[in-house]
Amino acid sequence: MKKLEQAIYVAAMVIVSVLLFAEGRRSAALDEKEAVAPKGLYALLSNPQVKLQIVDLRAYDDDGYLDTHVPGAIPMPECDPAKGPAAAADRIYPYVTTILITQDGTGAALEACRGRFALARVLAGGQDAWSEALLPEDTGDYAPPKSAAGGGCL
Amino acid sequence: MKPSVRIAFLVIIAAMIAGLIALKVRNSERESRAQPTTTETTP
Numbered sequence: 001m002k003k004l005e006q007a008i009y010v011a012a013m014v015i016v017s018v019l020l021f022a023e024g025r026r027s028a029a030l031d032e033k034e035a036v037a038p039k040g041l042y043a044l045l046s047n048p049q050v051k052l053q054i055v056d057l058r059a060y061d062d063d064g065y066l067d068t069h070v071p072g073a074i075p076m077p078e079c080d081p082a083k084g085p086a087a088a089a090d091r092i093y094p095y096v097t098t099i100l101i102t103q104d105g106t107g108a109a110l111e112a113c114r115g116r117f118a119l120a121r122v123l124a125g126g127q128d129a130w131s132e133a134l135l136p137e138d139t140g141d142y143a144p145p146k147s148a149a150g151g152g153c154l
Numbered sequence: 155m156k157p158s159v160r161i162a163f164l165v166i167i168a169a170m171i172a173g174l175i176a177l178k179v180r181n182s183e184r185e186s187r188a189q190p191t192t193t194e195t196t197p
Contacts, residue, residue, distance in 0.1 A: 002155045009163040016170040023177045030184045 035124035038133040052097040057109040068137045079113035102126045
């Protein structure tokens with residue numbers, strides 16, 4: 001009788017665990033569908049517990065990345081690492097939560113690029129919305145973080 | 155089974171069910187927000 005009771009409890013825990021796992025996957029799928037607002041991204045970047053990479057899909061030229069970009073953003077023009085600086089290509093990881101940036105939050109490159117990452121979200125409104133929100137920006141060439149740096153993008 | 159063990163099991167299962175319900179509600183809300191509202195058109 002004792003064993004039966006124990007088995008019932010364990011079975012209940014297993015069933016609820018499976019349901020929790022399924023719901024977690026649904027949540028991750030929703031995460032991927034939802035665009036992240038500029039202030040939401042800023043809040044994520046401010047949190048050292050959150051690990052993510054920002055990938056900028058705009059052109060690596062004076063009208064695009066070099067003019068202005070989100071601090072810490074890794075350039076990958078048109079989702080092609082060969083079109084960006086060599087130092088950037090080595091810094092892009094497929095299994096890290098990724099925020100994709102285009103000029104206005106739309107573009108064919110976004111859909112093409114989503115499949116490259118395990119979890120990719122889009123910055124709503126793109127770089128334009130980030131700039132309009134008056135959030136910190138960087139200019140110039142991509143500089144990979146130094147190993148001695150304390151971490152954090154901002 | 156000791157009463158303390160039984161209570162531990164029940165507490166864990168209750169917490170898991172509460173978490174599951176909270177996650178389900180949150181996901182449902184997000185899904186309804188994500189779906190655009192449809193308007194019925196009269197012929």
